[in-house]
Amino acid sequence: MTSMAPSRTEHDLSFLLDHTSHVLRTRMAAALAELGLTARMHCVLVHALEEERTQIQLAEIGDMDKTTMVVTVDALEKAGLAERRPSSTDRRARIIAVTEKGTEVARRSQEIVDGVHTAALGSLPDKEREALVRALNRLVTGHLETPAEAPQPVRRARERS
Amino acid sequence: MTSMAPSRTEHDLSFLLDHTSHVLRTRMAAALAELGLTARMHCVLVHALEEERTQIQLAEIGDMDKTTMVVTVDALEKAGLAERRPSSTDRRARIIAVTEKGTEVARRSQEIVDGVHTAALGSLPDKEREALVRALNRLVTGHLETPAEAPQPVRRARERS
DNA sequence: TATTGTTATACTCTATAACTATA
DNA sequence: TATAGTTATAGAGTATAACAATA
Numbered sequence: 162m163t164s165m166a167p168s169r170t171e172h173d174l175s176f177l178l179d180h181t182s183h184v185l186r187t188r189m190a191a192a193l194a195e196l197g198l199t200a201r202m203h204c205v206l207v208h209a210l211e212e213e214r215t216q217i218q219l220a221e222i223g224d225m226d227k228t229t230m231v232v233t234v235d236a237l238e239k240a241g242l243a244e245r246r247p248s249s250t251d252r253r254a255r256i257i258a259v260t261e262k263g264t265e266v267a268r269r270s271q272e273i274v275d276g277v278h279t280a281a282l283g284s285l286p287d288k289e290r291e292a293l294v295r296a297l298n299r300l301v302t303g304h305l306e307t308p309a310e311a312p313q314p315v316r317r318a319r320e321r322s
Numbered sequence: 323m324t325s326m327a328p329s330r331t332e333h334d335l336s337f338l339l340d341h342t343s344h345v346l347r348t349r350m351a352a353a354l355a356e357l358g359l360t361a362r363m364h365c366v367l368v369h370a371l372e373e374e375r376t377q378i379q380l381a382e383i384g385d386m387d388k389t390t391m392v393v394t395v396d397a398l399e400k401a402g403l404a405e406r407r408p409s410s411t412d413r414r415a416r417i418i419a420v421t422e423k424g425t426e427v428a429r430r431s432q433e434i435v436d437g438v439h440t441a442a443l444g445s446l447p448d449k450e451r452e453a454l455v456r457a458l459n460r461l462v463t464g465h466l467e468t469p470a471e472a473p474q475p476v477r478r479a480r481e482r483s
Numbered sequence: 484t485a486t487t488g489t490t491a492t493a494c495t496c497t498a499t500a501a502c503t504a505t506a
Numbered sequence: 507t508a509t510a511g512t513t514a515t516a517g518a519g520t521a522t523a524a525c526a527a528t529a
Contacts, residue, residue, distance in 0.1 A: 163365045163384050165350070165435045174439045175346055175361075177458040182339035184466040189326070189336060191470040200336075204324045217487065223324050226521060231489065245488095253487040253528045274326045278335045284465035285457050292453030296446050297338035304445035305345040309352040378510060387498060392512065406511095414505045414510040486529070492522085499516075506509070 185281060192273045196266055197240060201225065201233045203274065206242060206267040209257040215248060216255055242266055346442060353434045357427055358401060362386065362394045364435065367403060367428040370418040376409060377416055403427055 165175045186200070193203055204223045208214060214222075220230040234257060237243035242263030248254040259267065282290050326336045347361070354364055365384045369375060375383075381391040395418060398404035403424030409415040420428065443451050 163361045163386075164369070165361065165365065165439075172439070172455060174442060174455075174458075175343075175350060175435070177455070177462055178339060178343035178346055181458055181461050181466050182336075182343040184469045185336055185339055187469040187471075188466075200324045200326065204326065208325070215487075225324075227488070228490085228522085229520065232520095248487095251487080251529075255488070274336070278326075278333070281335060281461065281465055285460060289453050289457045289460065292450050293457035294333060294335075294338070296450045296454035297335075297342055299446060299450065300342050300442065301338055304442055305342050305349075308345045308348040310348075376510075388511070389499085389513085390497065409510095412506075412510080414503095416511070484529100487527085489525080489527105491524085494519105494521080496519085497517090499514105501514090502512080504510085504512105506507100 185277070188281075189274065189277050192277050193270055196270050196273070198266070198270050199233075199236070201229070202237055202240075202242070203267070203270045205230070205233055205237060205257065206259055206263055207271060209243060210259050210264065210267055213256050215251075216245075216257060219257060237263065346438070349442075350435065350438050353438050354431055357431050357434070359427070359431050360394075360397070362390070363398055363401075363403070364428070364431045366391070366394055366398060366418065367420055367424055368432060370404060371420050371425065371428055374417050376412075377406075377418060380418060398424065 163175070163179070165173050189200055193200060198206075201223060205219050208219055208222050216230045216234060217227060220227050223230075225233065234243065234245065237257075238245065242260055244258045244260060245255040246258045248256050282294070285293065324337070324340070326334050350361055354361060359367075362384060366380050369380055369383050377391045377395060378388060380386075381388050384391075386394065395404065395406065398418075399406065403421055405419045405421060406416040407419045409417050443455070446454065
């Protein structure tokens with residue numbers, strides 16, 4: 162969003178990526194909200210369906226904190242789309258089991274996600290679309306693979322009770 | 323970040339745009355931090371240098387709220403990079419004047435910004451780089467021009483004093 | 484001792500509301 | 507009445523710390 166260059170938006174990669182990802186995110190959020198889902202809920206549903214996975218594993222896949230995963234799974238349980246089940250091999254861990262209703266919702270939400278992506282990519286000429294996806298994949302696996310660590314502020318210890 | 327597709331990351335446009343923009347943003351923040359700047363501060367400096375502009379005008383350009391602009395200008399003043407000056411035509415408004423030091427810092431921060439962008443784009447083959455920029459510009463001015471409005475939550479009135 | 488999941492909470496960010504002074 | 511800038515603060519989002527159960 163923040164314009165990084167004086168009157169040369171066309172080559173401001175920061176602006177271009179921020180703007181497109183932000184707008185796409187709002188589109189996705191609005192589309193998924195029709196099913197009562199957030200992007201995170203969709204993400205968890207889809208990956209929990211693939212195979213038996215614990216909260217930690219799903220958090221890793223979705224690049225969420227484990228505490229964020231707790232509230233996401235809470236929401237899925239409350240909506241009747243998934244359930245926590247004890248792991249048979251590790252009594253600390255919970256397997257996220259997708260319900261029948263959750264399976265159906267995930268099928269529809271995946272259609273929505275694909276539709277939003279297809280609509281965006283479909284607005285581009287074939288050659289350009291292919292090059293865009295190729296270039297982004299090259300950046301994601303190459304020069305823009307890992308974030309620079311931010312100058313993190315310190316956090317005070319919690320008050321003892 | 324949130325993976326939107328089951329084991330098909332290569333075509334997950336949400337993931338690709340979110341990841342690249344996020345990583346680029348952290349790179350930019352880290353690089354600008356060396357000068358003691360945030361992306362917003364750089365943005366305001368650069369556009370305040372172009373011509374006489376008020377806070378509101380600069381907020382518009384940087385897509386910031388006017389209250390966010392207040393803290394950004396506070397930071398610039400505190401660092402001795404810019405000053406608030408009364409507008410000669412509207413006594414409500416403040417012109418953001420860049421100091422000599424601010425002018426020099428802006429020159430260097432623009433070099434940093436350009437360098438980060440050039441490094442990222444330089445990791446791509448020529449044809450792919452050109453197509454990426456063309457495709458992103460087409461999306462920004464076309465299908466992904468305007469955000470979908472989020473289902474905004476209500477805000478309670480402030481307590482009267 | 485380390486790890487999973489949980490709760491509680493602190494912190495950041497940003498937007499909203501109300502306000503002052505002008506227009 | 508409307509607008510520029512300010513202050514105070516609400517609210518969302520998320521990360522940190524501590525903890526209980528288990529490995």
